[in-house]
Amino acid sequence: MSSTRRTATTAGVFFLVAAAASIPALGLFQPVLGDAEYVLGAGSDGRVLLGALLEIVTVVAVVGTGVALYPVVRRENHTAALGYALGRLMEGALIALGLVAVLAVVSLRQDAGGSDDGALVVVQEALVAVKDWTFLLGPNVALGVNTLLLAGLMYRSGLVSRWIAVLGLVGGPLILASGIAVLLGAYEQVSVVGTLAALPVFAWEMSLAVHLVVRGFRPTAALGAPPVRPAAPVG
Template sequence: MSSTRRTAVAAGVFFLITEIAAIAGLVLYRPVLSDANYVAGAGADSRVLLGGFFEVILVAAVIGTAVTLYPVVKRENQSVALGYVCGRLLEAAVIVVGTVGVLSVVTLRQGLAGASGADKTSLVAVGRSLVAIHDWAFLIGPNFVLGANSLLLAHLMYRSRLVPRFIAVLGLVGGPLICASATAVMFGLYDQLSPWGSVAALPVFAWEVTLAVFLILRGFKPSPVTARDIPPAQLHAGASAA
């Protein structure tokens, strides 16, 4: 297996991990997001902590996609490739902020909710504030920044022809669409987790999943970007045959 093929497989695996970890994390710490009185209640701390662990995996995978792809896509356009790396790092950092907010709710409930004389009203208010931090981080990171990152990578893939054009088009369409949806959520047109938000996120989800599957099963398509990775003997043999 060539180094470029290994890069493709690794990037595809990282993309699949981001999808699995993001969904698992959101499902697991849903009790904190849906129960306004979670801090003052019985809680589901083990489940929420497991969700936070999946978010840590998500952060590592997000960074992994950028670091793995950079040596290849920089050959098409180094500036855009560097922008993609920086964007993924920003996305990962924002996800961390949201995760810390959710996990802080667990700490608050465990440390203060059972204390004698604790002001439950104040605890609930603080808990809601921490959840609000998560919600805004979720809007900015896996929506605005993700949309911009998808657009950058899809542009590189489209220009370099490393993957079939229809896969790159999914990213070119999905990136701006999820940014537009995030703008609508920001100004109160609908909620983050709503049918409209889900529909707007489908192209980006399809882009990342199809990209991951293609990279794992097929690798990068032959193109000028990958030509330098063909062994000299093979190039010579091809030239002789011609």
């Protein structure tokens, strides 16, 4: 297996792992995110900590896609490729910040003996608000920009099938616009509209991941072959 083929497979696996870990992690966090008085009850710390483990895997996978793809996509546009790699790093950092906020709620509940109940609830609400904001700015706003960068690189370079790149060029701006709409209070992020806005970018990532794992990069594009030009007329 060539190094370019290994790069494609690695990047595809990272995309798949990120999706497989992030979706159940959000569900496992619900005892903290959905119960305003989690810090006062018996808690479901084991469930939340399992979600935290999956979220760590998500962060590694998100950053891994940027690192894995950078050596290949920089051949098309170094600035855009660097922007994508750094953007994925920022996206991972935002996810990690939200994870720390959730873990802080767990610690608060475990060490809450003798504390004022009202103060505990207020602190939990603040930490959950941090998690909500990072969830918006990471898997919505930052994801939209990163998708647009990578899809543009894939479209111009021809590294994958053109329809996959077009799907990203549609999904990226859509999830970004949805994130801005949520920021302005148009609707909730976890809602029917928010979910529908996220479907194209999810389809983009899964299509790209499967293509990279099964087929890899298109050979001539991956090798950086120059376009074929007609021969100059003789005489």
